Amino acid sequence: MKNKFILVTLTLIVLMISLSACAGGGRLAASGWPGITANGETAYISFNQHVYAVNLTNGLEIWRYPAEPDAKITFYAAPSLTENDQVIVGGYDNILYSLNVQNGNVNWKFEEATDRYIGSSLVSGDMIFSPSSDNDLFALNLDGQPVWTQPFVSKNSNWSQPTSDPNCECVYLASMDHSVHAIDPINGNGIWQSETLGGATVGTPAVSEDGKTLYIGTFINELVAIDTSNGNILWRFPTEGWVWASPVVDGDVLYFGDISGNFYAIDRNTQAILWNIQTGDDIVGTPLITDDGVYFTNEAGTLYALTKDGATRWTKNFEATLHTGPIATGDLILVATDESGLVLYAMDSEGAQKWMFSPSEE
């Protein structure tokens, strides 16, 4: 009987440890990958417990917020920049922060959300549109005050950054409620809700240059084109896996990846596949299209640099997971790995490394 007691006690302890390990200490742990924004001089990276400002000339840290880690504050959404020197970033603590670009001091906090911020804010002129997992889209002025009497409410969480288009005085919000919403930025009223996409979406819709079509990927293995005049679905392009990241429009070509590892370039008028590559691992980040060509990452840690015809220019493996898509700033291309902490790499368009930034431990 004593043996039985010991056996049961040990099992309870193992069970407790196993459950705790999966839950990250009892609560569902905040987890994601780095979000990067840059303005030519400074890169702003949100990752886990900090937002970092990094000097793009030498890769040195300028500031971090908060200065000391706080278990209650973690970040996933990429920071957004305003014209009046604010860094806008939402946290997993349901708070939207405005930080000073120079020193990371808090300008203001917006605390009306009841769930975490996962999607980045859209800054458009003097307005900030912040999607929350509590189904709301908040519109604030640059002082952090609500502009609409009520937030726009979708039927499910909002994880994707909204987008706007100069052709249309509206904001497009792709929601986890399986639809895209067109919203009046003045009063927050819905203009239209798209036909059902059939699956959730976490990417930002890409807008065609003429503003007539939106493109968005879904979790039911499709890229969908939507008529911006009424929200009707124009066509659906089947993929092999979930389309997580935002597609990118470049002239008549749409570039995007899926989580089965396929990267596609398709003609947006005919939906014909111009070329595609199977990389063997999840593509989660939004691709980068520059005059030099196409850049994208996959989870296996490889950065691909291709010509716009799909020919490989070079590839570089970082031996760590890469979920964030590459971004371009000045002459640099930035990528951030996340497997064992943040490492930000800066390289030129030929893949030659200029510097790397890895935050020091406190």
Add this chain to the structure above:
Amino acid sequence: MWDAIITVFINVLLYIYDLLWNNFGLAIIFFTLLIRLITYPLNTRQMKSTQAMQELQTSEEWQKIQQKYKNDKEKLAQEQMRIYKEKGVSPFGSCLPTLIQFPIIIALYQSITRSLAVTPLQLLDLSKHITNGASLIPLNRDFLWMDLSQPERLYIFGFGLPLLAIVVAATSYLQTKLMTPTNPSGGSDQSAQMTKMMGLYMPLFMGWLAYSFPSGLAIYFITSNVASIVQYGLMGRLDWKNLLPKRSKVSE
């Protein structure tokens, strides 16, 4: 192997969720009952083993050796093993089936949290387990007053009452009490003391799990406890007398 089990659990959960009007709370309850049905032979064996063990421990022969060798632990252990062997009762017969259920609890817990996927990494991980049912994502996390992805609290006048944790502890206690036959020795021997201790220890532990972890797990515990009580009741072995307060024995 473990990943394959989780994948099966997640997909079965999603299938049930789809059938039950996209209600994840009902899906957990139904899935728990399904698991209980699958592990029915195991549970029955455990219950019978427990019964046999307790009958053995209340037998005259057992009581005699407790008295006879109370000062010789080694000899007592030898004699106990002899009786176990003679009666064909395994001392771990009631314990091992319980232990086998722990991996099921962990797998169920992981499938619940992974299915609810409230962070990007969790959602990305979920995408690798779903074979069919991506159109159901994101799952509806609301059930009654609860967010199934969070530990449950019922807010009354601003105070967060952990109602589910209390119900888990209470049903675990009820289960232990109703399924443990009265020990005529009055709980004086070591094994009875251990059983009594476990009877308190286990409900508190289960209550702590329900207090600290997503409420989906608490729903599993409550359903499982109630199912156990019902199953034992159907076998005609519930001991309602155990719920009544006992008078302390007057020394003779």
